[in-house]
Amino acid sequence: MRLGLAANRLHHLGADAALFRWLDACEAGIRELGLELHAVGRTYDAIAAAGRLGGHPGLRRYPYGREGGLMKLVAEVAGPDDPARALDGAIYLIDPVDPSSVFPEALALKRQCVIHGKPFVSTMAGARDWIEVERLHAGLAPDPGADDLHALERQTLALIAHDAMKPQMLAFAAEHFDLLSRFARRVATGTTGQRLNELAWSRGWPQDREWAQRYRSGPMGGDAQIADLVLERRCRRAIFFEDPHVARQHEADIQLLERAVTTVTFDAMCMTSPAMARRWAEAAARRANPETRNGRRTDA
Template sequence: MDTALGSTRPRLRIGLIANRAHQDAPDSALVQLFQRAKKSIQALDIEWVVVGRTLDAIQTHGLTTLCQPHVRFPYGREGGLMKLVAHVVNSDPHNSIDAVIYLIDPVDHSSIFPEALALKRQCVIHRKPFLSTLAAACEWLELEALAQGDRDHVGDGVGLNLSQESIALIAHDALKQNMLQIAEKHFSLLDQFAHRYATGTTGSLLNQLAQKIKGEQAGRNWVKPFLSGPMGGDAQIAELVLDQQIRRILFLEDPHVARQHEADIQLLERAARTVTDFALVISDGEGSDRWLRLLNERLKLV
């Protein structure tokens, strides 16, 4: 979202929707989003595209001033979420969506409607952030404000002491080389994490990379490999996420192939959404590269 001086590019457009359980209460995830990310939101030039009932909740909670300007889409039952998908794939910068914040309640049945699944898939295909947890949305907004040159918005630094943090690194077969490229480019940052976890082959490849960079002995166990995804590795990592031992998940998904273990992939995402104020998932290579670069910049301000 970097913008050059004098650019005529339209303002940042963010699609916003929250499941019912994440918008009604005074301490709901939607309310916390605007409270925690207030400075970041104010630092960014955002046009919000909000699906019906979510905008109703924003107005009820008195948060409208932080959601200006905005475009109202219809209620979900009237096609609001479908329209959001259409704007994700729109190539016109004045009508497209740059990122989607969809605060998903993992037990809300609407989160597995075709339009909800299509929204996530199209975001990955078109390389646009899909932020489905409170933690993901807050960190992304803070990092984007940092990318715009703002230094006065930074938060309290929760989760930034990487020596006490863990990260999961997962990639589908067609994207394992992408993962290796990202890991090599950001190796010094990833090396600061207390623990790195991966599934199956990805873990073995990352350990080979670490041995090349750090030496055979020092890099041998750089990543703790679990089972492959189809054999249950996603479930093993999901448990650590639920126990709040893994905060960040870098998951390079290939949206173009049918996956027999799709349920396991969804299990891992569901785990992150269960601890929505703790865990975050980044799902595409370009977004992962940008996120790690900006995270490294943010660490310099701690």
């Protein structure tokens, strides 16, 4: 697997920065997976200067951002001429107040990941989580260091979908209903929440209880209300099915939610496409059932 890797300056400034905390938690998993990390210049330099991933053959250096490094990641997510250079997704640790985080290439990197159903990970918590997802799909034993990420019974989950993506959100919730029901609490914006509740009631959820607590619709402030939960660390995980092909009339509200997630990089994570959410859900289900690995019982 090949992932693009970039981190805004804040996230590699000191030993306790997000990039290094991620590597502290996940270096063993990166090596176990043989994961290729195609790192933009300053991110690569920071890893090398800190002595991390020493000797790992999968660490590749790309040009600095000002020399087109991030643009190259966008092209390789979208599909380069040489399939051997194609990236399977990207980890971009975003500092929401760094102007480069809203440069065209930064926005395009996320958009191309969403369009092509590839993971786009923007926080340290999300990067930790994604390494565990890939470890589980590879049939490796769960990492105890990731137990906090999978303590779903203590977490709040936000479920949000643009209009064109609402059918896919309902299909995802139906397929993984039992897993999503493990969360301590689910919240959703207006129409999405209503449809999710109707689904839950049809599945036997008590008629006098909401399966997903409904906030306002996105254009009326629902995204902002959920962003506030994220900032207060009362919502750790969001699944936000974005439609990248239409103009977003409430763009500022959507950016507010995304900004809130990256502001609390050590705590929150967001999945932005059905493909990404399904891969996470399959891994989480495997982790919850220690008797199975790669679809087989471990005592088989």
